[in-house]
Amino acid sequence: xxxxxxxxxxxxxxxxxxxxxxxxxxxxxxxxxxxxxxxxxxxxxxxxxxxxxxxxxxxxxxxxxxxxxxxxxxxxxxxxxxxxxxxxxxxxxxxxxxxxxxxxxxxxxxxxxxxxxxxxxxxxxxxxxxxxxxxxxxxxxxxxxxxxxxxxxxxxxxxxxxxxxxxxxxxxxxxxxxxxxxxxxxx
Numbered sequence: 001x002x003x004x005x006x007x008x009x010x011x012x013x014x015x016x017x018x019x020x021x022x023x024x025x026x027x028x029x030x031x032x033x034x035x036x037x038x039x040x041x042x043x044x045x046x047x048x049x050x051x052x053x054x055x056x057x058x059x060x061x062x063x064x065x066x067x068x069x070x071x072x073x074x075x076x077x078x079x080x081x082x083x084x085x086x087x088x089x090x091x092x093x094x095x096x097x098x099x100x101x102x103x104x105x106x107x108x109x110x111x112x113x114x115x116x117x118x119x120x121x122x123x124x125x126x127x128x129x130x131x132x133x134x135x136x137x138x139x140x141x142x143x144x145x146x147x148x149x150x151x152x153x154x155x156x157x158x159x160x161x162x163x164x165x166x167x168x169x170x171x172x173x174x175x176x177x178x179x180x181x182x183x184x185x186x187x
Contacts, residue, residue, distance in 0.1 A: 007054040009154045012067070012105060014047040014077075014146055015164070016124075021045055023142040024079070024090070028126045030139045031088060037127045044162060047077075047092070047124050049102050049149060052114055059112055064151055064166050066108035072149060072169035073097055079124060079142040082135035089123040090139070098122060101149060 016024065021042040028039060055063065075097030079090045092098065102120060109115050127133075148169025152162050 005056045007056050008060050010052040010055045011048050011152050012050040013152055015150050016045050016144055020144045027139050027142050030136050033127055034132050036129045038129050039127045040125055045124055047122055050105055062112040066112050067151055067168050069108055070104045072101060074170040075146050077144040077146055079144060082139050084130055084133045084135055086131060087125045088127040088130040088133055089125050091123045
């Protein structure tokens with residue numbers, strides 16, 4: 001009998017620093033939320049650049065290296081557009097640097113035989129189970145300095161959490177840096 005290669009639920013995304021997390025948390029307090037709403041924990045705020053789903057270990061290791069070629073320049077996002085899609089989200093203003101980063105991810109993904117979904121609307125989910133919620137007409141903007149992007153493992157064992165496998169980008173030491181977690185099969 002053959003052993004199955006372990007898989008990892010992966011996404012490529014932007015992860016806000018602690019200051020931006022707190023600002024998003026304050027921004028969320030301006031929303032009237034239904035009792036059913038489940039706020040996103042501040043340490044799980046992120047903007048997905050590409051959701052990859054379950055990826056085999058060998059392919060994940062290739063991707064971890066291939067993403068180092070993606071150019072990343074520092075940029076600033078302004079999050080100020082509230083919306084509800086069954087989840088409460090806040091969208092950034094249009095940003096050429098963000099669009100370029102998203103577009104530049106295609107080549108390394110294709111090289112390792114992966115692709116992220118084609119439809120992409122940048123957003124940060126601030127709460128789930130928000131059916132019936134009405135976004136406020138205006139919310140205080142959140143200024144988010146973006147210095148890098150990350151390959152992230154979305155784990156569910158023993159509890160749901162994100163583990164950064166590697167960071168890439170404009171921040172000193174982030175491109176090609178070995179910071180993050182090694183890929184280890186889930187127990």
